Amino acid sequence: MTQSPCCAGSTRTPGSDASQPAAFDSPRSTKGQVLIPGGVFAMGDHFNEGYPADGEVPVHAVELAPFHIDATAVTNSAFAKFAKATSYVTESERYGSSAVFHLAVAAEPADVLNRLDSTPWWLTVRGADWKHPEGPLSGIGDCQNHPVTHVSWHDAQAYASWAGKRLPTEAEWECAARGGLVGKRYAWGDELTPRGQWRCNIWQGEFPHVNTEDDGYLTTAPVKTYRPNGFGLYNMAGNVWEWCADRFDPAYYQRSPRQNPAGPDEGESRVMRGGSFLCHDSYCNRYRVAARSSNTPDSASANLGFRCANDA
Numbered sequence: 001m002t003q004s005p006c007c008a009g010s011t012r013t014p015g016s017d018a019s020q021p022a023a024f025d026s027p028r029s030t031k032g033q034v035l036i037p038g039g040v041f042a043m044g045d046h047f048n049e050g051y052p053a054d055g056e057v058p059v060h061a062v063e064l065a066p067f068h069i070d071a072t073a074v075t076n077s078a079f080a081k082f083a084k085a086t087s088y089v090t091e092s093e094r095y096g097s098s099a100v101f102h103l104a105v106a107a108e109p110a111d112v113l114n115r116l117d118s119t120p121w122w123l124t125v126r127g128a129d130w131k132h133p134e135g136p137l138s139g140i141g142d143c144q145n146h147p148v149t150h151v152s153w154h155d156a157q158a159y160a161s162w163a164g165k166r167l168p169t170e171a172e173w174e175c176a177a178r179g180g181l182v183g184k185r186y187a188w189g190d191e192l193t194p195r196g197q198w199r200c201n202i203w204q205g206e207f208p209h210v211n212t213e214d215d216g217y218l219t220t221a222p223v224k225t226y227r228p229n230g231f232g233l234y235n236m237a238g239n240v241w242e243w244c245a246d247r248f249d250p251a252y253y254q255r256s257p258r259q260n261p262a263g264p265d266e267g268e269s270r271v272m273r274g275g276s277f278l279c280h281d282s283y284c285n286r287y288r289v290a291a292r293s294s295n296t297p298d299s300a301s302a303n304l305g306f307r308c309a310n311d312a
């Protein structure tokens, strides 16, 4: 974890598993993807309301080649096809536990291994993984069209290569999330709930104990919930954090190249974007379109997933 322990729990893995490939050699596929036109956009926080340590400023011009990006986050159903075809075992499965939000645990007390003093709403649950997102007593039978969770950056990379895709760069992700709008706060405009309607799955109520679920969901929502943005992309804010390809450096915007920035060359953590169902203005406003966060590439949790991209 870096500076934002509220955002996503963190797990450590037992080391690499040489018995399974980290990448698969599949033909390129743009199935389920939207073509995003290239061009120049203004990347970063236009309102200077992000957390300074996240490095959302300065706003800077970025020029991107056209690219494709998935219209939705990768679902449990899609990830199940990958796991079945490849026998891939995720890092959470190998580690034997993952981070589950305290109000959504489905496990025997003996399987709740740890509760951190600094983030007591994150519990380390034995047997929590993508097939058991709330613990061993949960399943994904009724959640096939929800985003897959408990996947590490390494797991996301493996899936993307199998699908004939790749993870988006952070700049591609923000360009896509903006939906063609210029300098707006959210993926749909500047207002959080236009005409009183929720456009994303975040937290309402008193974090972390009372969630009034005004947006309809305590934890994940199906990937096509709410109206898509101007590019036809769903849930670019809230629901689950999404891994990007880039390494994370809060100072990166001060030196990033104008054309097709791909992140710093060095650094342990990887970028996550979009915020999750746990975001609330009172403690984490990272559902804004410019918001940035990161986690180590072996981390996984109940509010962290991904979507894929491709060159045009």
Ligand SMILES: [Ca+2]
Binding pocket: 201, 202, 203, 204, 213, 214, 215, 216, 217, 218, 219, 277
């Ligand atoms: Ca919600």
